[in-house]
Amino acid sequence: MFAWSRKVGGDLMVSAGSAVLRxxxxxxxxxxxxxxVIVSLNSRLKGGVDGYAPFDIEESGAYFVLCTGEHDGLDRFEANVLQRHVRIGIDADVAERSGFSLDLVARSGGRRLHSQEVLVLHQPLTSALRAAAMQILYCPFKDGAVRDLFLGAKGMELAAAALARPLAQCPGAGDALPAGEVQRLWRARDLLIARAHEPPSLPELAREAGLNAKKLTAGFRRLFGMSVFEYLQQHRLEEAYRMLSSGGCTVTQVAAHVGYAVAHFSTVFRRRFGISPRDLLR
Structure with a gap:
């Protein structure tokens, strides 16, 4: 049973752990x-971001977490289960310089576990990933410069192995969105969230973000992996879950806050989370 974390070369955070909790x-x-880039060799836990609905991590695989700004994370580890993982943290500027475009990672395939301000993606575990993760987990060097050199090299190798296939298969991988357009799309997304209770129309949102409706529609799906309407609905429901789980509000109040009639709200909420709003309040 062990866990460790180490900053390597000033740019890379490498951590690993293996434990069975009582x-x-x-x-x-x-x-x-x-x-x-988190490689889970064995895990059973729930993850969460900023108080939104938790998501399950119950299988081995590669998990990509893209985060800008300050956000709070939650991990709930289950007892009597072997938990083994390796985690590589790469600063956004370093990732871009190393060829790991965050825009392309955000548009890559895989199962989306969370896609609000923080994006969490899951990809299957490959033999190459497993091998690189095991070499980091059981690093043969105990301390000093040689250990840092080994972990730095293996950390970048693991990140490359995890991201190579998703980035190669990503639509438009050879034609990334221009930086200015990405900035305007993020502005559109911020405007959408700020006015989620009374959202602007698509033409209004495009105009305020400095885009035309066609570029907004196509670019938003490329950058965020879903349409403007799908993103808005997901944000509303995630916000509703956070409010209900925190207590202090009725279902009617929460439905009104996120812009739904109560009957429709209950239907879409159950479809999204598998539980009714009233059951969550209990």
Whole structure:
């Protein structure tokens, strides 16, 4: 049973752990800002971001976490289960310089576990990933410059192995969105969230963000992996879950806050989370 974390070369955070917990463990901590590549060899836990609905991590695989700004993370580890993982944290600027475009990572395939301000993606575990993760987990060097050199090289190798296929298969991988357009799309997304209770029309949103409706529609899907309407609906429901789970509000109040009639709200909420709003309040 062990866990360790180390900053390598000033640019890379490498951490790893292997444990079987006697009791359930809840860990709350700020989320690393930039790109994280997490290889789960064995895990059973729930992850969460900023109080939104938790998501399950119950299978081996590569998990990509893209975070800008300050956000709070939650991990709830299950007892009596072997938990083994390796985590690589790469600063956003370093990731871009290393060829790991965050725009392309955001548009890559895989299962989306969370896609609000922080994006969490899951990809299957490959033999190359497993091998690189095991070499980091059981690093043969105990300390000093040689250990740092080994972990730095293996950390970048693991990140490259995890991202190579998703980035190669990403639509438009050879034709990334221009930086100015990405900035305007993020502005559109921020405007959408700020006015989620009374959202602007698509032409209004495009005009305020400095885009035309066609570029907004196509670019938004490329950057965020879903349409403007789908993103808005997901944000509303995630916000509703956070409010209901925090207590202090009725279902009617929450539905009104996120812009739904109560009957329709209950239907879409159950479809999204598998539980009714009233059951969550209990």
């Amino acid at each position: 009791e359930n463990l809840e860990v709350r901590a700020p989320i690393f800002q930039g790109l994280q």
